[in-house]
Amino acid sequence: RKEVEQDPGPFNVPEGATVAFNCTYSNSASQSFFWYRQDCRKEPKLLMSVYSSGNEDGRFTAQLNRASQYISLLIRDSKLSDSATYLCVFLDSNYQLIWGAGTKLIIKP
């Protein structure tokens, strides 16, 4: 089983819709979780950290479910500019970032 698994997509979503991604991880000792966003041919950028209690930043909501070992990202009122690849990342017990392969999101007008 891969350490981090994500649906590669692409998710084709109409503008204004709500979309959600999940990401499962196998290492129960994982301490910190993040969502990164990467535009085509650009560097990854930290979108948000994921806290145990769940957290929200504008249209974006991240949640952590330790019992089922997954994190989620919800995007409300999606914009064309949200089109990107969303990478699930966690910090392992050696404090190294473990990356998912990413989920590609395409927002259509």
Place this chain on the structure above:
Amino acid sequence: DTEVTQTPKHLVMGMTNKKSLKCEQHMGHRAMYWYKQKAKKPPELMFVYSYEKLSINESVPSRFSPECPNSSLLNLHLHALQPEDSALYLCASSQVFRDRLNYGYTFGSGTRLTVV
């Protein structure tokens, strides 16, 4: 200044060339990283420097040689590369390495390297 600056943005080099990639940050971060990213794949860790000392070398071939002259600069020296080394090379920094209160990494925009 919340940026990591990488130069050059693009580099084409022959297999016998020697070149260097440069990375600079002025955020006071004490951990710096080199990653390699192939198309449609996540970044792969190459090297970690913590307080200017090499902490991790992920079994990277010796044709890649990292250097950390000071806390703000990180170089990657390239020699005798192969075409399969063509990729996006990303530099990143974080406040410290092996810190449980990890606030995420800041990435530079990368150097797109083509080996011919």
